[in-house]
Amino acid sequence: MKKFTLIGIICLLSIGVACAQTGTQISADSIAYQLQRKKINSMLDARKLRFGQYSQSLNEHTGIFGLQTKSDIRRSNDILMDIVKTDDNIYKELKILLEYRAFQQRQIQNHSKEAEDINLGFMNTINKLRQQNIALKKNIEHKETWRGIYIIVIVLMLASILFLLNKKSKVKV
Numbered sequence: 208m209k210k211f212t213l214i215g216i217i218c219l220l221s222i223g224v225a226c227a228q229t230g231t232q233i234s235a236d237s238i239a240y241q242l243q244r245k246k247i248n249s250m251l252d253a254r255k256l257r258f259g260q261y262s263q264s265l266n267e268h269t270g271i272f273g274l275q276t277k278s279d280i281r282r283s284n285d286i287l288m289d290i291v292k293t294d295d296n297i298y299k300e301l302k303i304l305l306e307y308r309a310f311q312q313r314q315i316q317n318h319s320k321e322a323e324d325i326n327l328g329f330m331n332t333i334n335k336l337r338q339q340n341i342a343l344k345k346n347i348e349h350k351e352t353w354r355g356i357y358i359i360v361i362v363l364m365l366a367s368i369l370f371l372l373n374k375k376s377k378v379k380v
Contacts, residue, residue: 230270240304246300247300257290264286267282
């Protein structure tokens with residue numbers, strides 16, 4: 208019984224340590240994920256502002272008779288190029304964000320598989336210990352049965368010896 212208690216305490220302590228380590232790692236990963244999301248959101252806000260500037264630059268006509276000049280068109284194109292660069296950066300950051308998510312999902316799956324494997328190992332160990340306990344109990348019962356038989360045989364032998372000695376002493380007298 209003491210062995211089972213000791214094994215149980217060791218198992219609980221090891222599970223507690225493992226959970227503490229993975230909890231720290233999971234929180235660090237989720238913080239990185241949240242920071243990445245904030246970064247993408249700020250980039251989207253910057254893109255929104257640049258697009259507003261682009262729309263405004265399209266409406267600017269500084270040329271003669273209210274026409275657009277080359278500089279107006281270049282300014283609009285520069286803003287548009289900035290928007291495209293921002294979009295490219297957003298795609299890169301989204302890819303990183305999706306990789307974080309995929310990594311977290313793989314990590315959770317690995318953790319659940321490890322926990323399942325540990326639980327199966329514990330169950331197998333418990334079953335082995337139960338079988339050993341049953342075998343030991345049968346062995347003890349078997350030994351006790353033989354011990355009882357030995358005691359009965361010894362008592363019968365002593366009784367027969369005493370009976371024979373008593374019979375011999377009566378025959379001599």
